[in-house]
Amino acid sequence: xxxxVCISEEYGRKELSFEEILLDETQIxxxxxxxxxxxxxxxxxxxxxxxxxxxxxxxxxxxxxTVLRLSGDQWEVDNITRVLEKRSWILWNSKMxxxxxxxxxxAEDEIRTDCYLIGRYKKELLSLGYFDDAxxxxxxxxxxxxxxCLEQMLVRDGNFYEIxxxxxxxxxxxxxxxxxxxxxxxxxxxxxxxxxxxQRVEYFDMSKQQISELADFVNRRFKAVIGMQTYMxxxxxxxxxxxxxxxxxxxxxxxxxxxxxxxxxLRDHLTQLPHRTCILAPDGNYVQFVKKYYGxxxxxxxxxxxxxxxxxxxxxxEVVFLGSYGKDLLEELRAIRNLDRKRCYFINRYxxxxxxxxxxxxxxxxxxxxxxxxIPYTKQKFVEMFHRERWxxxxxxxxxxxxxxxxxxxxxxxxxxxxxSWKRCPVLxxxxxxxxxxxxxxxxxxxxxxxxxxxxIMTWHKDGFTERIANAMLQxxxxxxDRTTYLEKNFVNGEELLMFDLENLKxxxxxxxxxxxxxxxxxxxxxxxxxxxLRWHTWHQRAEMILExxxxxxx
Numbered sequence: 001x002x003x004x005v006c007i008s009e010e011y012g013r014k015e016l017s018f019e020e021i022l023l024d025e026t027q028i029x030x031x032x033x034x035x036x037x038x039x040x041x042x043x044x045x046x047x048x049x050x051x052x053x054x055x056x057x058x059x060x061x062x063x064x065x066t067v068l069r070l071s072g073d074q075w076e077v078d079n080i081t082r083v084l085e086k087r088s089w090i091l092w093n094s095k096m097x098x099x100x101x102x103x104x105x106x107a108e109d110e111i112r113t114d115c116y117l118i119g120r121y122k123k124e125l126l127s128l129g130y131f132d133d134a135x136x137x138x139x140x141x142x143x144x145x146x147x148x149c150l151e152q153m154l155v156r157d158g159n160f161y162e163i164x165x166x167x168x169x170x171x172x173x174x175x176x177x178x179x180x181x182x183x184x185x186x187x188x189x190x191x192x193x194x195x196x197x198x199q200r201v202e203y204f205d206m207s208k209q210q211i212s213e214l215a216d217f218v219n220r221r222f223k224a225v226i227g228m229q230t231y232m233x234x235x236x237x238x239x240x241x242x243x244x245x246x247x248x249x250x251x252x253x254x255x256x257x258x259x260x261x262x263x264x265x266l267r268d269h270l271t272q273l274p275h276r277t278c279i280l281a282p283d284g285n286y287v288q289f290v291k292k293y294y295g296x297x298x299x300x301x302x303x304x305x306x307x308x309x310x311x312x313x314x315x316x317x318e319v320v321f322l323g324s325y326g327k328d329l330l331e332e333l334r335a336i337r338n339l340d341r342k343r344c345y346f347i348n349r350y351x352x353x354x355x356x357x358x359x360x361x362x363x364x365x366x367x368x369x370x371x372x373x374x375i376p377y378t379k380q381k382f383v384e385m386f387h388r389e390r391w392x393x394x395x396x397x398x399x400x401x402x403x404x405x406x407x408x409x410x411x412x413x414x415x416x417x418x419x420x421s422w423k424r425c426p427v428l429x430x431x432x433x434x435x436x437x438x439x440x441x442x443x444x445x446x447x448x449x450x451x452x453x454x455x456x457i458m459t460w461h462k463d464g465f466t467e468r469i470a471n472a473m474l475q476x477x478x479x480x481x482d483r484t485t486y487l488e489k490n491f492v493n494g495e496e497l498l499m500f501d502l503e504n505l506k507x508x509x510x511x512x513x514x515x516x517x518x519x520x521x522x523x524x525x526x527x528x529x530x531x532x533x534l535r536w537h538t539w540h541q542r543a544e545m546i547l548e549x550x551x552x553x554x555x
Contacts (some may be wrong), residue, residue: 002035002066003067004032004061004062005067006028007032008028008029008069009030013070016062019124022062022121023054023130034090034092036090037088039198040198041064041200042060042200043200043223045057045096048166049113050105051110053096055113056113056117073119087249098541111138114138115146115149115150116139116153118135118150118153120164122154125431147152154507162258162554168222169223170194170202170223170226171228171253172226173203173204173225174203175207175209176206176228176230187203190226194543195243197543200223211232214232218247220251224253224255226549228260228264229260231276234246246273246274249283253551254550259280260282263288263290264386269386277296279296279297280299282303283302283486284463284486285464286298286464293383301542303467304541305474305539306445306474307474307540308442308445310442310449310475311449316450317451318413318452319408319416319452319512321417321456323456325402325405327394332391346369349372350389350392353394361462362460363386366382367382370385391449397460400482404482407505407508408432408508409432409433415434444471453477453478453479453480454472456481456482462484463484463485463486464483464484465487466491469541470537476526476529478529479498480497480500482502490507491532496528496529498547
């Protein structure tokens with residue numbers, strides 16, 4: 001398959017072999033077109049090189065694809081432009097060659113690339129009989145730094161692998177059926193975005209592959225490893241295998257573990273982690289919690305939205321809600337009271353403090369509760385006690401979710417809901433509640449595309465953002481959501497979305513009714529929200545951020 005086309009005025013038509021390009025970089029001077037599929041398969045541009053990036057890339061492409069050299073006239077005669085129209089191609093440009101380089105290219109930068117190529121293709125150069133000549137070419141320069149660089153590349157020390165790993169696969173775990181395969185959709189979304197950026201992506205499918213297959217990765221090189229709230233990072237070597245600790249400690253690459261629930265729910269997975277693991281969370285409070293109580297590196301990076309617009313001319317759904325109907329908080333409290341009255345008093349006080357300030361993080365309310373009862377604690381003890389009552393967070397979130405839904409229905413707002421949970425909810429008999437089958441992935445996008453308003457109720461993310469907001473905005477539906485610190489800092493209420501307060505839900509129905517009847521205002525908000533999400537909240541932007549972090553964490 002054709003992987004690259006070089007346009008040269010100096011030479012005629014020729015299929016260039018890997019050996020010819022490796023031995024003579026002048027063969028590929030001129031304009032270069034590269035198949036995006038080829039760019040992705042060979043690992044993309046090696047931005048850790050400061051010189052000869054295009055040349056190094058074409059060597060890798062030539063190992064997998066045909067590289068064709070043409071003169072300008074032959075370019076037209078052979079109708080290669082028609083081929084380019086049928087496939088996805090990119091023109092190699094100065095940005096790709098120089099991006100990230102803040103200085104003028106020096107001779108030592110070119111020598112470093114040459115040393116790297118000699119180290120990487122030592123076996124091929126030996127078989128061609130040109131290894132000694134290549135080495136002599138560096139040594140003859142007489143520069144001590146060049147000779148030292150060559151030695152590093154030939155023995156393949158850390159300096160070599162720093163460059164080499166930039167073009168290796170990014171391993172992503174997928175196959176998790178949690179939450180109707182939402183995590184699997186996230187894994188696929190970030191993988192596709194990375195591929196679009198020219199990265200080589202490899203998946204480990206947990207639904208099809210055995211955990212024991214992780215051992216196959218130990219002797220391989222990866223640019224990074226990514227997981228979506230997965231147990232895979234917690235896997236340890238079996239006793240008697242000759243190795244101890246986490247399997248991922250034997251995989252020398254930065255690891256990024258997306259978590260979407262409050263970190264206290266994931267205590268068992270987050271208490272210990274492999275080396276070089278960074279937690280990515282959708283809420284600023286979660287980031288601080290991970291750092292303080294688990295002692296791990298953590299960064300804010302929420303899930304994002306899909307750029308594919310499933311536009312519908314008929315916005316025939318007035319209001320949609322894609323969440324599930326929650327559990328009954330009072331029923332849970334009654335069950336605990338019958339078993340442990342003292343504990344029930346504690347939980348009631350905890351809930352009271354949470355409801356007193358609905359913008360506060362639950363761990364702060366829990367600390368207030370401990371102080372109220374004069375209970376001393378260490379950091380470890382706090383995590384243990386908080387973990388025991390972790391269920392309160394989501395039961396209270398469910399309580400306010402259900403309360404919001406009931407208020408809207410009682411005020412005559414038609415609400416389209418999706419999934420099995422609604423078939424057993426107390427408000428099922430309401431004429432304003434329209435139940436549909438579950439809408440996941442692309443089906444969810446189609447739902448947002450038909451909605452005038454998209455209701456979002458946070459799962460107690462008090463400083464967060466979710467993919468539901470992003471996806472609704474990218475389908476030009478007006479997002480109506482409870483406020484968070486992040487949303488207040490990054491969105492304009494009433495212009496890009498509508499935020500409401502959980503402690504003042506009575507105002508919400510009238511606010512939504514006003515938007516439903518004011519088409520012009522609704523469309524303005526939807527357009528502004530769309531533009532904000534398109535700029536900042538697609539998986540493409542998340543992938544770019546991860547690539548920036550990989551470069552920061554590569555050591």
